[in-house]
Amino acid sequence: MLSLAAFSSGESARTVELAGRADAPASRQAKEPVLAERPTMFAHSVEINFFEDLATMAATSDLVVLGEVRSVRPGRWVGEEEPKGRERVRDVTIEIEEVLLNNGSGAAPKTVTVDEWGWDSRGVGFQDENVTWTKAGDRGYYFLTPVKDAPGHHRLINSQGRALISGTELTPSSEEGAPLHEEMHHLSPKGFENSLSKAIRDIRAGKVRPQKKP
Structure with a gap:
């Protein structure tokens, strides 16, 4: 479930239940909304996984x-057009x-x-x-898992699963104050590379196990 709240306090929050994934039928194309060029709302989701350390997040990622x-x-x-409305994803090609680390099956992709x-269904970002x-x-590090009902697509393992690099700065997507953020946010890109390399060695040595799904 996603709970959407406006960036500013002037717009009330709403809740959206994702009923499924499907491409929009051709009959709907005439009603396609104009898509915003930037986001103006936050989505707060109930996530399957939440990680307190880098090694466990890497081990759980495919x-x-x-x-x-x-x-x-x-x-x-x-999702469905009614009653809650649909959402549109952004396709990010990396x-x-x-x-x-490749914990899944098949050859490593390029x-x-x-x-x-x-x-959202109105085109609001x-x-x-x-x-x-x-x-x-x-440019950065991505911790990914396949999207089961969209072959060839991946998603972040959860909202913590990205760390962007900008010069000598590392910007993790983990929530400020959370243990994983405290582990990552002070690291330089080189420091993060070293920490991740150690985590992967520990995973391969059997010292770290994937997080079990509830």
């Missing part, structure tokens, strides 16, 4: 990569520089398409928790 965003474009519509929220909208040229 794919951990370092990469740069090649493009961002509107993706598919998700060119992979390095596959750091690019990956990541689902990112998004727009919203971001999920602290996951700010991606733009082409963004």
Whole structure:
């Protein structure tokens, strides 16, 4: 479930239940809304996973990569038009520089398409928790899992699963004050690389186990 709240206090919050994922039928195309160029609302979601350390997040992810965003474009519509309204994902295409961990099946990809929220049924932009909208040229670490009903697509393992690099700064998407954020936010990109490398060694040595799904 996503709970959407406006960035400013002038707009009341609303709740949206995601009933399923499906592309919009052709009959709806004439009613497509104009999509906002920036988000003006936050989405607060009930997440399956929540991590307190980097190693467990990496172990639970199917794919951990370092990469740069090649493009961002509107993706598919998700959910039913009635009664709560649909949401539209943003397709973020990432060119992979390095596959750091591949816990899934199959060969390591050269690019990956990541689902990112998004727009509501009116075309109003919203971001999920602290996951700010991606733009082409963004570079960072992504902790991913496949989208089961959208073959070829991935999503962040949860809202904590991204750390962007800007020069000597690292910007994690984890919530401020949370244990994982405290572990990550003070690190330089090189320091994060070293911490992640150690975490992956511990995972491969069997010292860290994936988080169980509730």
